[in-house]
Amino acid sequence: MSTKPPCHHYPMAPLIRFTLLGLYLALVLPLPLLAPEPLRQPLLLASITGLVLVVAITSERVELDAQGMRVGHPPWCAWLLRRGWQLPWSRITALTPVTTSQGGRVYYVRSAAKEGDRSPDAWLLPQRVSRFDDFLARFTRATGLDTDGIGRISPPWTYQLLALLSGLLLAGELLALILVPA
Template sequence: MNIFRISPIIQITLFCLYIGLTVPLPFLAKFTAAPVSPWLLCLGILLGAIALTAALSERVVLDDEKIQVAYPGWVPQFFRNGWSLPWKEICDLKMRTTGQGGLVYYFTTKTTERAYLLPMRVAGFAKMVNIVADKTAIDTSDIRPLAQPWMYLILFVCTMFLWLTDAWAIWSATHLIK
């Protein structure tokens, strides 16, 4: 059995971006006397962080019988639904372009008309694709991850600049104007 989780660089970058976008809100709400309570905003931010953690806890499990996208037991079923597909049901990987011009791949099956998205943001993507090729006899030589690590590094650097701006905004809201 092989388990592939979402790449740590993706997890860290997205969580840091979430923090950068939301943490200043309660301070700014207090400073501007917004009609929304800062405590309510803090609660919303906490619930959003839990939801983001749940979404980023996805894992891909490959064993001798199937490929499965699963989530930990603490993630409610209604929030994130996983799927499971036996290797013997897979007939092909179909390429589709995204709205931004990227390429994604879907497993197609012999018995249903449903398509299953190949997870592309996992650590060890090349190893996972090789296992898929071994189990299905599908040529996967042209399959590449949707986003390259350098894209997330650029987003992370921009997020750090956002954090600096946030620190200034929070400091200004709590110290400069009383």
């Protein structure tokens, strides 16, 4: 009886995911309540649809196993988003740093092209995953590439501040809903 080699899953970091969900709710939740009566139901349906899309987008995950790495979404939403990629460890050749317009740094995973392959030769290294240090250590062991100096795309305090502000917005909206007569 053979056992399948372990697959390591790295979902989006909870701080990032729940901050983005909270921000969406803080910005969109009051809209159906503030809309004129004829627009309330369509706006409520649009808000729910938007929430499902934000949940889907923030459900992206990375999987590492003995063969390579995969970046994508779970089956319930993969059919809709159709984003994602996979690459065997043997084709990964380098990491290329690129400075963003906001002053951050992202890294592209470079690969050797296969004969007759028209797929791109660079993919964005996921930098918003949970257990990021473990992810980088496994990536380094599998590829032999140096990942020292690679950090998250933005420091945690930015998402902590955004989470705080989103929470304050939601609390203010709830307080207004309770205190303001209909």
